[in-house]
Amino acid sequence: MRKSFVIISGIGIFCIALLVPGLYAEATDTVLTLERAIEVAVANNYRIKEATEYQNSSRQEYKSARADFLPKTSATYSYIGIKEKPFSKMGPITVQTADRNQFHWDISLIQPLFTGFALSSKYDMTKLRSAIRDEEKRQAVLDVARNVKYAYFNLLLSKKMVSVADDEVAALTAQQNDAQKFFDQGLIPRNDLLRSQVALANALQSLEKAMSDERLALSRLNILLVREIDHPTVISDIETLPDHSYELSALIAESMQQRPVLQITRLGIETLEKSVALARSAYYPTISLVGRYEENGDNLATSNNDFNNRHNASVLIEAQWTFFEWGKTKADVAKAGHDQSALINRLKEIEDNVKLEIKQALLALRVARTNIETAQKALEQAQENWRITQLQYLQQMVTSSDVLDARSYLTQADSNYYRARYGCLMSLAELDRAVGRK
Numbered sequence: 001m002r003k004s005f006v007i008i009s010g011i012g013i014f015c016i017a018l019l020v021p022g023l024y025a026e027a028t029d030t031v032l033t034l035e036r037a038i039e040v041a042v043a044n045n046y047r048i049k050e051a052t053e054y055q056n057s058s059r060q061e062y063k064s065a066r067a068d069f070l071p072k073t074s075a076t077y078s079y080i081g082i083k084e085k086p087f088s089k090m091g092p093i094t095v096q097t098a099d100r101n102q103f104h105w106d107i108s109l110i111q112p113l114f115t116g117f118a119l120s121s122k123y124d125m126t127k128l129r130s131a132i133r134d135e136e137k138r139q140a141v142l143d144v145a146r147n148v149k150y151a152y153f154n155l156l157l158s159k160k161m162v163s164v165a166d167d168e169v170a171a172l173t174a175q176q177n178d179a180q181k182f183f184d185q186g187l188i189p190r191n192d193l194l195r196s197q198v199a200l201a202n203a204l205q206s207l208e209k210a211m212s213d214e215r216l217a218l219s220r221l222n223i224l225l226v227r228e229i230d231h232p233t234v235i236s237d238i239e240t241l242p243d244h245s246y247e248l249s250a251l252i253a254e255s256m257q258q259r260p261v262l263q264i265t266r267l268g269i270e271t272l273e274k275s276v277a278l279a280r281s282a283y284y285p286t287i288s289l290v291g292r293y294e295e296n297g298d299n300l301a302t303s304n305n306d307f308n309n310r311h312n313a314s315v316l317i318e319a320q321w322t323f324f325e326w327g328k329t330k331a332d333v334a335k336a337g338h339d340q341s342a343l344i345n346r347l348k349e350i351e352d353n354v355k356l357e358i359k360q361a362l363l364a365l366r367v368a369r370t371n372i373e374t375a376q377k378a379l380e381q382a383q384e385n386w387r388i389t390q391l392q393y394l395q396q397m398v399t400s401s402d403v404l405d406a407r408s409y410l411t412q413a414d415s416n417y418y419r420a421r422y423g424c425l426m427s428l429a430e431l432d433r434a435v436g437r438k
Helices: 002-019 019-028 034-044 046-067 119-185 190-224 250-257 261-281 328-392 401-433
Strands: 074-083 087-091 093-096 101-114 286-297 312-318
Touching: 034 119, 034 261, 046 119, 046 286, 119 261, 119 328, 119 401, 190 401, 250 261, 250 328, 261 328, 328 401
Parallel strands: none
Antiparallel strands: 074 101, 087 093, 101 286, 286 312
């Protein structure tokens, strides 16, 4: 009976898996790689969504500016009620000139012909602002990717620190047990046993702190992935470190083309150049072509008019020119020019800062790689020292203090190695962002 129940249950679970393929996919897709973590963050992160909304807003602004080139249509409807009938006198003769109730409506079509390059300047500025929003979104993606890498590597490092602390607790537990046996046999004094017990207590505290740091690192990653803060996210380790050689000059050349902050500033300079042209447009007249159709009557439908044309149409060219404003236009042009010059100087400063940032990141990467080699050798030496000291302690050739020192050296060497390893990955992440890579 039990065997039949198990078979039936297995068939049921299999059918559910076939009917709900997403359930199986979700169950198996539980381990996040670094690349997948970045994809999830870029898709869900609030900062990127904010940048996307600004990007969409700038595109609507661009459409609005493009519409200014097209003719605009407007309509009006009005009513005038006059107490006395309007009339005119020609000698003794009085002639009524209009109805007491006057209804009017018209429809107009206005096509700008020349605006002193104001419309074209505004149009170009909206295109540039849209390009700036694109670069701002790319900057947000780079920042989020860098932050995810940092959080990812910090979580991996925290896990290693928990493993190191756990190994230390296990080793010191075994050492305390050995010390207890030796004390019970009268081979060591009580203070040697107490040292072992105190060292174990400290190791337990270090393990608790490492586990707390791991939970906090996991929460930081979850926040970037827009998940619940305590979501049990599982990530995969980085087995091999990238082995690339970098040239400073090549990295700087790449950054000059790739860094969003530089592109944003250059686009800002172009925008200010267009704002100079926009300010200068006030020196010129604006010319428009206006077409109008109108109807006038003594009722709502304007179907009757006994005094003038009931309907009419007209075409006119309208020019408007403000030629004196006490130097306002000149001041606006000068202001835009000064703003552009200021941003040009700002660009040079940003370029220098980017070069320095790349230099700093490259040096940090080289130091981190060197530290890995040094830490690896120190770890091997500490492991051998720990092995020898343990054997000597079992033969009562060294004291508990020597064992605890050896274990402390090994724990420190272990920690230094993992910090160097993941520190190298963090330095590489910082270098990628400095260059403008995702």
